[in-house]
Amino acid sequence: MTIRVTVWGENVHEQKSEVVRGIYPDGMHNCIASALNKNEGIQASSVVLQDAEHGMTAERLAETDVLVWWGHAAHGQVDDAIVERVCEAVWSGMGMIFLHSAHFSKPFKRLMGAPCNLTWREAGERERLWVTSRNHPITAGLPDHFELENEEMYGEPFGVPEPLETVFVSWFQGGEVFRSGLTYKRGAGNVFYFRPGHETYPTYHDANVQTVIRNAVKWAYNPMARVAKPTDAPNVPVDRAPEKIEERGPKLHMAGQQGLR
Amino acid sequence: MTIRVTVWGENVHEQKSEVVRGIYPDGMHNCIASALNKNEGIQASSVVLQDAEHGMTAERLAETDVLVWWGHAAHGQVDDAIVERVCEAVWSGMGMIFLHSAHFSKPFKRLMGAPCNLTWREAGERERLWVTSRNHPITAGLPDHFELENEEMYGEPFGVPEPLETVFVSWFQGGEVFRSGLTYKRGAGNVFYFRPGHETYPTYHDANVQTVIRNAVKWAYNPMARVAKPTDAPNVPVDRAPEKIEERGPKLHMAGQQGLR
Amino acid sequence: MTIRVTVWGENVHEQKSEVVRGIYPDGMHNCIASALNKNEGIQASSVVLQDAEHGMTAERLAETDVLVWWGHAAHGQVDDAIVERVCEAVWSGMGMIFLHSAHFSKPFKRLMGAPCNLTWREAGERERLWVTSRNHPITAGLPDHFELENEEMYGEPFGVPEPLETVFVSWFQGGEVFRSGLTYKRGAGNVFYFRPGHETYPTYHDANVQTVIRNAVKWAYNPMARVAKPTDAPNVPVDRAPEKIEERGPKLHMAGQQGLR
Amino acid sequence: MTIRVTVWGENVHEQKSEVVRGIYPDGMHNCIASALNKNEGIQASSVVLQDAEHGMTAERLAETDVLVWWGHAAHGQVDDAIVERVCEAVWSGMGMIFLHSAHFSKPFKRLMGAPCNLTWREAGERERLWVTSRNHPITAGLPDHFELENEEMYGEPFGVPEPLETVFVSWFQGGEVFRSGLTYKRGAGNVFYFRPGHETYPTYHDANVQTVIRNAVKWAYNPMARVAKPTDAPNVPVDRAPEKIEERGPKLHMAGQQGLR
Secondary structure, eight states, rough: OEEEEEEOOOOOOHHHHHHHHHTTTTHHHHHHHHHHHHSEEEEEEEETTGGGGGOOOOOHHHHHHHEEEEOOOGGGGGGGGHHHHHHHHHHHEEEEEEEGGGGSHHHHHHHHSSSSOOEEEEEEEEEEEESSSSTTTTGTOOSSSSEEEEEEESSSSOOOHHHHEEEEEEEEESEEEEEEEEEEEEETTTEEOOOOTTTOOOOGGGGGHHHHHHHHHHHHHOOOOOOOTTOOBBOOGGGGGSSSOOOSSSSSSSTTTTOOO | OEEEEEEEEEESSSHOOOHHHHTTTTHHHHHHHHHHHHTTTTTEEETTTTGGGGGHHHHHHHHHSEEEOOOOGGGGGGOOHHHHHHHHHHHHHHHHEGGGGGGGSSSHHHHTSOOOEEEEEEEEEEEEEEEEEEEEETTTOOEEEEEEEEEEEEEEEOOSOOSSSEEEEEETTTTOEEEEEEEEEEEEEEEOOOOOOOOTTTTTGGGGHHHHHHEEEEEOOOOOOOOOOOTTTOBBBGGGGOOOOOOOOSSSSSSTTOOOO | OOOEEEEEOSSHHHHOOHHHHOOOOOOOOHHHHHHTTTTTTTHHHHHHHHSGGGOOOHHHHHSSSSEEEOOOOOOGGGGGGHHHHHHHHHTOOOOEEGGGGGGGGGHHHHHHHHHOOEEEEEEEEEEEEEEOTTOOGGGTTOOOOOOOOOEEEEEOOOOSSSOOOOOOOEEESOEEEEEEEEEEEEEEEEEEEEEEOOOTGGGOHHHHHHHHHHHHHHHHOSSSOOOOTOOOOOOOOOOGSSSSOOOOOOOHHHHHHOOOO | OOOEEEEOOOSSSSOOOHHHHHHHHOHHHHHHHHHHHHHTTTEEEEEETTGGGGGGGGHHTOSSSEEEEEEOOOGGGGGGHHHHHHHHHHHTEEEEEGGGGGGGGGHHHHHTTOOOOOEEEEEEEEEEEEEEEEOOOOGGOOSSSEEEEEEEEEEEESSSOOEEEEEEEEEEEEOOOEEEEEEEETEEEEEEEOOOOOTTSSSGGHHHHHHHHHHHHHHHHHOOOOOOSSOOOOOOGGGEEEEEOOSOOOOOSSOOOOOOO
């Protein structure tokens, strides 16, 4: 059993900024994928915004068990039809992990149904992440807390729905806090948001961060077969009702007619 | 303190179907609004799909404390820009109640981030709603269960996110069950989904159903001032950080620059 | 409509420690009750551990809409039978607010079903509370964050169940974070945990803290009639089943027999 | 990696009732354990109420990854100290599954902090369980619904806290519904409640029920090391604070002193 991971990278700052290219010469997406590939049972590769269909073809999504998404500068360039396709894959059972500035990516906003906003500051300050759900699978191998010496600050209130579980909360040197690890389920798919990863710092080279992403991939992975038509609303005709009933009263729909939507 | 309610009606089947018009001669929306207006402290009126901007102007939303939504045949005719405006009103603190087939309305799907699908059967069968959260404000004045002699069946799995609370679960004569009362919060806004209300039955004339909707209006109402810019992600400059810090490391953003989104 | 509040005080450190007596000459419980009594619609009084039945007679509980609990040094002296009586009152619909070190009180541990442990440090450090649920009723009148210049530190992991909603998260000067405002429902009763309030600091004189407690009282208050027998598990005989059925198969219970428990 | 399961059986009705003995000649606990043992990667055995320390010695709990509990007639005979020991094992990370009438067992009531009551009827009626959380691991291999031709009815309101996820909802022939599969986390331990299993019917011989229990064992199992002292509340001295701070203000505790509890 191998978990097939696709890392989606925006690949914009790596091209424009020498600072970012210096830290991630092969792109952030490939740094993340390489770290995942060091683990037995995980097979990761990457696609980028600039690929045809942003690399998110139906075939690719069908062969992806867990999708990892990092974007920042070009959220608006992601095609709405592709966003819907990605969300349908999640609803059918694909796991999905959103990293850092992907809080404002189209698929995350679409899956949350909420503004997903926050406060922020780019000052290279210290972040300390605390585990708030003991022995949660996403925390395997981690101490009770770990530090990132330089990170961008994200502050509360974070405009997301109440999660299934709050796994991490961050402390920032400048005085803010942030719920930095949150789990959700949408349709048949597991979703995890993880805060760290500003592109001007070497966050994705950090061993603890790599551990979290690896654990999250395993947590989000669902070995069950994908739901074939995750948005279908099938009619159950009277003669196939689990209990015998007789039709009564006035009707809108003719027999065999599709539901309205 | 008066709660200002707007009932949004699709107003399609009332025009096309004699059955529906017979039950709701003034339209379903006006039946719901009238029932609400019998309560001290609630002032309800209605708008319809066919109104300019579907009746959902910025002014109207600003003056609406709680929005009630019923739609079925014409979900696709609701303009996407209006949907976004309605969702922003919810995020700013407006309460919202979705009735029955509004499970497939654009604003509900947008706020849930999920497929919102289900199974269904139009057979006029008996539905019995059970209270699953004792003394929840939405159940005030209700017995432990109540019946609707003729209703459309909606069956699980219901493709929505896990709610804050499950308030009602329905039993159907034909053998299905459905989580028929669910609470959510999106941004600063309270959201309630309530299942009953197929247009060919007199459901909105039922006293218990009217009680639920009245209670839900009170529950969803938030007297606090609306959040002014519910999707804003403000920068907190270094010199305004709650704790004194010094800027460190490389940066993407110039001082005073807007965040990317 | 007046909300009747009882503030339960342990009243031990006020007697033993000059520091505590200096800050709370009438006891912490009376400071909290006095602040509540400044609000129209709230009528608060206090009882203490040393009262007969710790002040928690059946009569008192029946006349209490919301119970506020502060204890620290003498959790073990609270009689188990009284704890059970308090929990039954919550299950019947009484609201309950636990303050600070009451995380280790018997009623809180009993209602949570969890260890309720944490890390701590008594160093008079700065605490900053951030609102994490925008426009939650418990945050009415508060800014996005507020500070307490001297507080005891409580750190994660906090051994409590995932709450209905996380309302506040605290930042501490020494580097820790804590989920400091959490909502729960147990039986028919609303429960709120609020972190601040170490006895050697003037926390309950703070205006923002008083606002939170007042809001929490209003949020926890349930005007519906108390559930008469909140632990009853009534039999529904065959002839009173909502749907007509016939008894089948072997049985353990004779007609009219009580359930086992 | 083998999951070590202990099935705890009350073993009372098997001794007293010929009906129960006829269906479960080796006891219900051994029927459940045998079914589990047919699965690779699971090693199940059983203990009973009548064993020394009810079979729940510290050693046994330390070697149990997942504990399955069935009781009905003799909840009151379970020693309180053993109940606390079992709960501490859960808090340290042991998984636990409660079956049917164990809703009124001491460990379940202790872990829920709620009345855990319901309505009931012993009439051998039909129960139909519906999956409400698509592709939840506990539903692997199941259809969207399955039936038990003869079961005891349990009806809402079920007096438990809102779960992390509602996995199953039951339909009963007599007109009731019940949330029959619920997940919780308490401390580091995963907890699952599953409704079916009245002792006078052959429920634990049913293939779908066996599938649910097997899936639940896998879901509840946590391979991480147990938390050593799951109720500890350690002090973090000033000189070991993550950030450098200086002690300020008055204190209750002397250096090195234990916290109060």
